[in-house]
Amino acid sequence: MGLAADLGYLVPRQTTFHRSIQAFASTRPGAWLFAKSLRHVDNVVGRLTSGRTSAPELLAGLPVIDLTTTGRRSGLRRTSHLIAVPYADTLALLGTNFGQPSTPAWVLNVEADPRVTLRHHGTVLEAVARPATDEERAAVLAASAAVYRGYLKYQSRISGRRRLRIFVLESA
Numbered sequence: 001m002g003l004a005a006d007l008g009y010l011v012p013r014q015t016t017f018h019r020s021i022q023a024f025a026s027t028r029p030g031a032w033l034f035a036k037s038l039r040h041v042d043n044v045v046g047r048l049t050s051g052r053t054s055a056p057e058l059l060a061g062l063p064v065i066d067l068t069t070t071g072r073r074s075g076l077r078r079t080s081h082l083i084a085v086p087y088a089d090t091l092a093l094l095g096t097n098f099g100q101p102s103t104p105a106w107v108l109n110v111e112a113d114p115r116v117t118l119r120h121h122g123t124v125l126e127a128v129a130r131p132a133t134d135e136e137r138a139a140v141l142a143a144s145a146a147v148y149r150g151y152l153k154y155q156s157r158i159s160g161r162r163r164l165r166i167f168v169l170e171s172a
Contacts, residue, residue, distance in 0.1 A: 002089025003127060003171055007120040009063055009084060009091060011147050018061030025060065026150030035098040042081045051122060054081060062148055066119040072112035080106040085144045087168065092132060092140040095165040099154035107165045126172035137166050
């Protein structure tokens with residue numbers, strides 16, 4: 001079994017409602033709104049459901065993985081709620097930051113210390129995040145559209161502004 005199976009990480013079939021939320025989230029205004037508010041809404045949903053579900057799961061049919069990294073400056077543990085892309089028998093993470101111009105902090109933390117903790121629906125695993133090879137990048141980018149179509153729009157917005165970092169997760 002691989003990391004995705006060990007975590008029970010599956011991308012469910014999405015409804016028309018889920019697809020409409022995803023379509024809005026991939027627009028510039030929607031991406032801006034979700035970039036500013038989703039973390040807070042997701043924290044509330046997580047507390048109310050004891051971590052059984054997340055805001056992206058409820059609203060957009062997207063499974064969320066909690067990635068805990070070590071802060072590159074503070075040394076403190078930092079948790080980010082991310083959509084992972086199933087790749088081979090593991091998972092990959094894309095540092096899209098909703099197509100915003102800045103690189104997400106979790107990416108910089110992973111580059112400083114690739115040892116991470118993953119949590120999904122109560123299952124917790126240790127992993128190592130390594131940069132994807134060129135071949136893996138192409139495969140992950142292709143697979144990302146099947147998980148969330150907004151990734152394609154985010155990638156086009158990022159192009160030429162900053163380098164999109166992609167990480168492949170491996171069991172520690």
